[in-house]
Structures are given as C-alpha cells and as structure tokens.
Amino acid sequence: MRRLAVLATALLATACASAQKAGPSGKDQAGAASSTGGTAPPAAPGETLTAFDLDHDGKPDLWTYSVKDDKGELVVRRKEKDLNGDGKTDVWEFYLPDGSLSKLVYDMDFDGKPDVALFYEKDQLVRKEYGFGFDGLPHAFNYYEKGKLVRKERDANGDGKIDVWEYWENGEIDRIGTDLDGDGQVDRWETRHPAATTQPAQPAADPAAPDAASPSK
Numbered sequence: 001m002r003r004l005a006v007l008a009t010a011l012l013a014t015a016c017a018s019a020q021k022a023g024p025s026g027k028d029q030a031g032a033a034s035s036t037g038g039t040a041p042p043a044a045p046g047e048t049l050t051a052f053d054l055d056h057d058g059k060p061d062l063w064t065y066s067v068k069d070d071k072g073e074l075v076v077r078r079k080e081k082d083l084n085g086d087g088k089t090d091v092w093e094f095y096l097p098d099g100s101l102s103k104l105v106y107d108m109d110f111d112g113k114p115d116v117a118l119f120y121e122k123d124q125l126v127r128k129e130y131g132f133g134f135d136g137l138p139h140a141f142n143y144y145e146k147g148k149l150v151r152k153e154r155d156a157n158g159d160g161k162i163d164v165w166e167y168w169e170n171g172e173i174d175r176i177g178t179d180l181d182g183d184g185q186v187d188r189w190e191t192r193h194p195a196a197t198t199q200p201a202q203p204a205a206d207p208a209a210p211d212a213a214s215p216s217k
Contacts, residue, residue: 041080041089048074061085075099088112 043049046067051060061082066074076099081091090110094103101120108115113136119127124147129138139158143151152166163179165186177186 047077055085057085059085059087063089069097084110086110 047065050064052062063080065078069075079093080089083090090107092105104118105114106116117129128142130140131138140154149168153162154164165177167174173192176190178188180187
C-alpha cells in the first residue's frame, strides 16, 4: 500500500506539472465523451469543464472545473484525475476561492471509493482520513498542528465510533487511550514514556548509631 501511495503521489505531481503546460490545448467539454465512449464527470451548474489528455493516448485523464470570480475570470475550484487510464477518477482536488488547496482525495485501490483524504488550511496539512474498510467511509483520523502529527483517532471495531486515541509528541507516541465499553470515553490509558530513572535506595540508618542531628555530649 505504501508503494501505491508513493506511485500515486508521483503521478499526481507529474499530472499537475503537465496540466500547467497543457492549459492552452485543453478543450472545454460539458460531459464530453472520450474515445472509448465514456463520459467526463459532469460539471455542476455554473462550472466550466475543461478536459486534458496528459499522456496523449487520445483519452482525457484530467478534468478541471472552474467558476467565474468577481472579475469574471475563471478560477479552478476542483480537479479530477484518472491515474491508471481506466476511465475512472482516482484523485479529487478541491480549491478555495483564493486558489489554495483545501482537500485532496485518493482512491488507492482503484475501486471508485475514496481511501485517503487530506485536508488543508492555509496550505498546511491539518487532518488525514483513512477509509480502508472498502465502504468508502473514514475509520482512522490523523490530526496535525503546524505540520506535525499530534493525535490519531481510530474506530477499531467498525461501529462508527472512535474507540482508540493516540497522542503524539515530538514524533513519538506519548499515550494511548482506549474505550472498552463503547460509551465514547477512555476507559484505559497506556503511557509510552521511557521508564523514569530509579534513584538508588538509601541505606537504612543504624539504630545503634548516634543521631547526627543530636548535640554531642
């Protein structure tokens, strides 16, 4: 799965670079048919759909959806990409009105359902959602602050409720909380701190020895 993710990321980067160069050659298409008879993902009302053939095989593999801003200029709001050439969307990108990326979704196993979703705020990753349960729903969540992982949450038993919490500090697990009875509350905590250094025990005082604090006679 990791290899597939790396491959998808590499293909995505290539697609983005190619799309920037291929802009003038793209064709506006509203539900345009490909050479195989498939149709592009439909545009919503008010959107302008532009299709690109990045690998030059005669079939569209990138679709951009744009809307007009206050100045009447087209601004891309979302993109869909077909990475493996099967005619189905494998990557979804969503953009804010200012052009910054807000959400990136991957179908890693090419079954038409999202597997990984990345959420961004001000161009920084803030959350990842994983949905490897083949139902298209997220079951694990990673949370980030200033680009660093701070917490993981997971639905381990598949009942739709979070039952495992992991808290991270400096790239390492600090503690893990587990909900054992399904009430949404942590019932057991497990800490992952290194064991504290044990101070050597002090020798017991000899009852026969004179008290050092007592004045000598």
